[in-house]
Amino acid sequence: MKKIIFLLTIFLYTITFAESPKPPKNIIIMIGDGMGISQVSVSVLTNANSAFKKFPITGFSITCSADKLITDSAAGGTALACGVPTKNGAIGVDEMGKSIPSIFELAKQKNLSTGVVVTSEVTNATPAAFLGHTSNRKNYEILAEQFSLLETDIVIGGGKRYFIPESSGGKRKDNVDLLMKLQEKGYIILNDFENLKKSDSRKYYALLENEALKPATLRNYSLSDLTKKALHALSQNENGFVLMVEGSQIDNGGHDNNQELLLNELNDFENAIQTVLDFAETNKETLVLVTGDHETGGAAITAGDINSENIKIDFASKSHTATMVGVFAYGPQCEIFSGINENYHLGRKLLHLIQTRY
Numbered sequence: 001m002k003k004i005i006f007l008l009t010i011f012l013y014t015i016t017f018a019e020s021p022k023p024p025k026n027i028i029i030m031i032g033d034g035m036g037i038s039q040v041s042v043s044v045l046t047n048a049n050s051a052f053k054k055f056p057i058t059g060f061s062i063t064c065s066a067d068k069l070i071t072d073s074a075a076g077g078t079a080l081a082c083g084v085p086t087k088n089g090a091i092g093v094d095e096m097g098k099s100i101p102s103i104f105e106l107a108k109q110k111n112l113s114t115g116v117v118v119t120s121e122v123t124n125a126t127p128a129a130f131l132g133h134t135s136n137r138k139n140y141e142i143l144a145e146q147f148s149l150l151e152t153d154i155v156i157g158g159g160k161r162y163f164i165p166e167s168s169g170g171k172r173k174d175n176v177d178l179l180m181k182l183q184e185k186g187y188i189i190l191n192d193f194e195n196l197k198k199s200d201s202r203k204y205y206a207l208l209e210n211e212a213l214k215p216a217t218l219r220n221y222s223l224s225d226l227t228k229k230a231l232h233a234l235s236q237n238e239n240g241f242v243l244m245v246e247g248s249q250i251d252n253g254g255h256d257n258n259q260e261l262l263l264n265e266l267n268d269f270e271n272a273i274q275t276v277l278d279f280a281e282t283n284k285e286t287l288v289l290v291t292g293d294h295e296t297g298g299a300a301i302t303a304g305d306i307n308s309e310n311i312k313i314d315f316a317s318k319s320h321t322a323t324m325v326g327v328f329a330y331g332p333q334c335e336i337f338s339g340i341n342e343n344y345h346l347g348r349k350l351l352h353l354i355q356t357r358y
């Protein structure tokens with residue numbers, strides 16, 4: 001009997017104190033808008049040092065929305081940001097229209113810093129899914145107002161027009177100046193890259209264009225440059241941070257069936273991935289998750305030369321497709337993202353990593 005009690009005690013001790021894997025201190029979610037397997041294949045086939053080859057864990061994501069085989073970026077972004085399937089067009093709400101807290105909101109409850117870096121307007125569907133809640137993705141003015149009520153530390157992208165009144169050349173019909181309101185809350189407002197480059201602030205809105213940022217080849221700064229600035233600011237929080245980086249305009253290349261635009265934007269995004277991997281490699285407490293919200297263009301590699309950058313893409317569509325997208329994970333607990341996941345399961349796993357922190 002004594003022996004049984006002894007063994008039972010050891011067993012209970014073991015299951016109570018067995019070390020559970022430590023959640024990552026920082027999480028960086030990188031979304032290539034419209035970046036399917038063919039798009040990633042171009043990088044892997046033409047670049048021996050492709051950043052995509054450096055991830056120890058890979059998998060697939062099913063991108064369907066709650067009501068459609070083929071998703072849009074609103075439902076795709078919400079799946080990743082909030083961990084729920086929702087209808088096309090819906091931002092940060094479930095199928096019934098109920099607001100669901102995003103990973104950013106949970107992170108703030110745990111005193112983490114949060115940030116977004118995108119090349120679209122910041123009110124566009126993917127970043128909006130992390131920062132806002134509305135059943136209609138086109139409610140840009142409402143979304144901008146919702147953003148201004150949050151405590152997101154770093155917001156970098158385009159779309160200044162939804163933050164300023166019509167009387168000042170903006171789009172706001174309520175004539176409210178949200179940038180002024182943000183300033184009153186202690187935010188630094190930065191209007192161009194030169195000022196962003198010089199700034200050492202840890203709390204700012206850098207809205208670099210009225211609309212989306214220019215395509216990568218027409219900018220004198222890269223998504224990687226913007227990501228470096230965000231990492232520098234966010235990593236000063238000892239509790240950690242959650243950062244979302246989007247290569248927003250890969251999607252435009254797919255919609256336009258424009259191979260050159262697609263590959264330039266993909267290259268800009270891939271350089272940002274390398275920057276993030278370099279950070280994570282040194283930091284050692286950062287989980288990096290790279291995926292697409294959906295594929296765009298029905299892209300296929302139909303010709304080219306082996307071991308060369310000469311490659312030809314044909315497109316089967318001008319829209320999004322339901323083809324699965326790749327998942328690439330690096331850092332603490334990256335293994336939970338392997339295999340085939342529903343997109344909202346990826347989001348749910350990310351949320352769980354925040355919820356299970358101290």
Ligand SMILES: [Zn+2]
Binds near residue numbers: 034073251255320
């Ligand atoms: Zn699209």
